[in-house]
Structure formats: C-alpha cells, structure tokens
Amino acid sequence: MNGPHGDGPHADGPHGDGPPQKPGFAAVDALLASAVEQEPLPPAEQRRALRESLGLSRAQVATALGVGPSTVGGWESGRDPSGEVRGKYAYFLDAARTKLQEAQAAQTRPCVLCGGPATDEVEGFPQHLDPQDCARAAAPAREPEPVRPEPRPEAQAPARTTAPRPTPVRKPASGQPAPEAELIERAVEKALAEHEGDVEEATAQLVRRAIPDAMALLDACRTGGRYDVIAHPWVPDILRKQSSRGSDSIWEARPKWTRTELPPGTHEVTALDINGAYLSALKTHLPIGQLEHSSGFGHDRRRAGVHLITPPDWHHDPYLPNPLGNRDEPGPLWVTEPTLRLLLRLSGPKYGLCEPPEIHESFTSGATENLLEKFRAALRDARDKAIEAEDETTVEYVKAMYSKFVSTMGESHYNRELYRPDWMHLIRSQAFANLWMKALRAHEQGLSVVRVMGTDELHVTGDWRRVFEEGRGVLEVKVKDVYTLGSDDAAGLTEEFPDA
C-alpha cells in the first residue's frame, strides 16, 4: 500500500472477500472503488537522472507542474507526490523517458554480439559491455536501460609503482547540496546565463564580483557557527600601516631562498607549484576577538596573535631555508602565530633544528582553527568538483574568491566589511609555514631542496614523485618547470641565479 488512499481506516482488515458484507461498509467500498489507481513512478534516483538528461532545471519542471522547485527536489530525493500533481509528474517522467530512448536509439548501432541496439563502442565495434545487456536487448519487451556509470578507469590503468597516499575521509555529500556550495554554483550559472554562455565574459564578471561574493559566502557559512566573526576590532598600532602606501611592523616570514651550492655534477631540478596555497592556509589558529597585550608569559597554545620575539640562530642555511625568511636586520621582530608555532615545533625534541625563540611581548586573543573552516571546505569542494568537471570558470571564480578575500581582509578599501589585518598576516604566514614544512619533508625524504620562493614555489632535485603526488588537488603539486643545473663544478648555480 503506497499512499493515503490505500492506507485507509480499514487497512488492518482485508475488505474484498474476507468479512461478511454489512450495510454500513457499502459506502466505504464505494469510496475505495472511486479512489484513483495511483500512477507508478520510477524510483527516486532515476527521476533526477531523467530530468537532467533532458537538460531541464528543477525550476522549469516546477513551473510546468505548478509546484515549487524544492518540492520537485523532494520528489527526486525520495518523497512521493500525491493527488492530481502525481499524474502530471508521472506523465512528465514517462514522456522524458520516451524522448530519451528515442535520442539514444538515434545514436545506437547494432551490437556485433547480439544485434540489439548498443550505445558503447570497443575499438570501433559497437557492442554491449555486459552480457546481461545482450540478453535484455534480445528480449522483445525491452526494459529502459538505466544510466550506467562509465567503466571505472582504475580497472584498466596500469598498476602504480608506488602505493597511492590514502585520501582523507570527508563527509559524504548528502542528497541536498549544502547551501554554501549552492551559492557558488548559482552564481556561476547566473553569470553564464547572463552572458549566454560566453565563458570569458562570465569569468571576468565573476572575478570582479569575487570580494562581495566571498563575504556573502562567509556569512552563509556562519549560520550555526560557534563563534561570531568579529570584523572591526580595535587594532594595535603595530598592525596599522604607517602611511597609506606603507606597511606595518609585522614580519610575515616570506621565504626567498636559493641553495648556494650543490654537489658537483649536473642535476635535473623540478620546479613544483603548491596548489591553492592560500586556500589551505585558511586553516590556521585565528584570534577570535580583540587582541590583548601581554608580556613575558611564554606561549599559550589556546591563544593566537602576533608576538615580539628574538629569533634563534639558524645553522642549516646551506641545505634548508631559515624559517624566518631572509631577514637582513638582526634583533627582535614581530612575527605571527604560524611562524612562532613553526619555530617552537622545530626547536622541539622531534626536530631539534634550533633553539626556542624568546618571546618578549604579545598581542593575542582566544583562538580557534575552525573559524573559517566551513568557508574553506565549501571553496575546496567547489574547486575539486569544478576541476573534475573541467569547469575553468568555477575554478577561476573560486581562486579569485579566496585570494582576494585574504588580500583585502586587512585595511583595504575594496573590502570594508572586514578589517582584520591580523588575520591577513596570520593566513599569509601560514601559507609560508606550510611551504616550509613541505621543503623540510622533501629534505627528510632525501631530495635536495634547491629553491623556496614566495607562497607556492618549491624547486627540488631527485625523484620527487616518491614524496609528493602530482595533480591539481590541494594536497597535490603541479610541475611548473624542469631545468638542468650545474656542470663539472658547482659554478653553474651562480650563473643560473645571479641573485644567489
């Protein structure tokens, strides 16, 4: 029994043949007889596939049926329509299936194995990929072929020489996409519709709108959040720019390092590019509220901010860059939380690469790593999905969103909704610290690090594929360039890098 009509008050007792006919039940029987037989509907997962294969949006279908788009979404995720509209919906699905079959039949050619219509080809011969399909095609009353996924690529791919890194477990996407993910999709769809499919124009428009859209996305990600995003706190003078074009007193520890000498012989150097460095750096310990001053209390792991430290001496410069970047002036300097944590980590028993830094004073606030986490996850998922679908418009849009979000969250006039110069410095420093840790990993795995530059540039020699995965995901690296360095002596290095 599948509906309100069939599931009447007498559902517990059969009414057709069992009980003796009493006069009071005649009216009930008449009612049951008058109830319309419900049209059968295909299972929920096929409904969506049918609609999408015709290229119709939910809204279009909803308008034609006279219901809301979310209702159609509900039907596609398992609910059943009832009443008059069910008939309409069944008619639509039936017609859609017929149309689809006609379109498929127009494309199909007879299978070389059974003679039935086949949509797949193997080496130029049309055929069914599954013997069951042959049997089904041979049968006179052919079932509609469900949309089958493509054969899995890894089944044919040659076995890899190295075991792949386990991919991190992410929450499986439930039936409905998250509202923040929909925000990105809808913006892209709208821009493409406005420019009638002109990809370049649409991309340019989306990139122009990236800052307000990123702020809207941040707002959407805040619903249900534990912490409020405090956008305009009082800011200490060290975080204020000295003049409109000047900079403030924070040292972000941007790496700019080139190895001065390599062992003799020629070396093939690979320039690797870290994907989405600033996107990954959105996960960092961010101070939530207003920064408060403290001095001489060491480091509190529950707080984050900026610190005045005397950095430790660095003795590994020939083969590893200084985690502070190439600072010319000696003496104490203001560094951010990620740099301080990196130094503390390197001075710990696990690495033992330097002495611990000496902290003099700090401006900190209670910190959390989760403040931008939902925002980052939404952008990362949109990016991954777009890369998989080769949708360069969305990739560019997402890139503009996170990079402009980071670069304008300080005192910029392009984004007045958020005045957090402290966050801007922390996120940048986190990107640099992430790059530094990648350089350390390469070094520990036996590669020679040749150059570490900016946010995402890492030049190494040796078999880097042992250490890093190649690809476009945020955990993978991209090859920018491959070049040869050195000759019989190490003089080649200085020729290549005049600044070294």
Next chain:
Amino acid sequence: MPEYTLEFGKYGARGIRGSEAVFRRLDDLAGFIVSPVESRRGLLARLHYLTRTDHARAAARAAGLTVTDRTLKAWLDGRQRPTVRNLQRVEDAYRTVRRHNVAQHLLRRLNSRGGTRVELHPLNQSQVPRPRQRVLEYRSLNIRRWDRIVQAWSAGDADALDDAWIDQIVDLGSQWGQYEYVTNVGFAA
C-alpha cells in the same frame, strides 16, 4: 538617566565615548585626502576640491574659507603660501564640505538592506583594580535608521551625534550604560 557614566576613568578604565568612535569611523568611511595639508600636494588637492565649481566655492565660503578669489588663485599658482591659521581654515572647510557631499551616499548605504550591523567593543579595564573590574562582553546591534547620526556628523555637531547615538544604543537593554564608553565601534558601509 541613571545609566550615564559620571566620572569616567576614575578607577583606571580607558576608552572613548561611543559617539566619538562613530564620528571617527564615519570619517574613515568618508575617505579624506591622505596627504597632510601642510604638504604642497595635500594643500593643492584640497584647494582643487574646494574650487572645482562655483557650487564648491560657495560651499567653501559657507564653511569658513572667507578669502578673496585673488588669494585663492595665488595659493593655487604657488605664488603665495597660506598662513598657519589659513591652512587650518582650508583643512576645516575641506572636511566640512567633504562630509556634506558624502553624507547622502553614506546614508543610503547605511540604511539599505534593513540597516547596518554595529559592533561595540567594550572599554579597556586592564588598569582597573581587580575588585572593581566588571564582566563586559562584546556586543553588536543592528541600527535601521541612520538619518540623525549622519546628519549630526555631516554638520560636525558632536553633541547632537552623542544624543542620536545614545538613543540608538539604549536598544542594547538595561546594560546600555556599559557601552557609553568603548574602545571601538565598527561598522561597514
């Protein structure tokens, strides 16, 4: 009203009046010329702003820049430098005219989409003796109508702005008096 603070800072609390913070913030949003009026570049930029049209000249005169056109021309050509007092007048006139010109656009932005959310960062009591410290929280509230605040600001009337501001923060509830003085008031437009 009993909530008013009588002797602010008696026990070491530090902060500014909320209305003063609003005044500063609106000035930030208005975006004045950054170069100081003492520099030649800053002076010329202000004079150009004040003499671009007849309307601007009239506004400058009304704002207190009562020098002859001959003098203005001499300043613009660089034949003559304003005295220190006149430099101050140029600066004051520039700020007044600029505030007046920006006010209506600012007001429209602040009132649009159901008003603007304002962050109130409580005063700094790190120098207050422990027993006299109070729990002060960060608060935020939405202000729907900014007309009186912006009007008082564009007229440069600190008292009127204070009244308009207090009328708004009374919406914080019975503790609004704790936010009469703050370290910062933040909002975007």
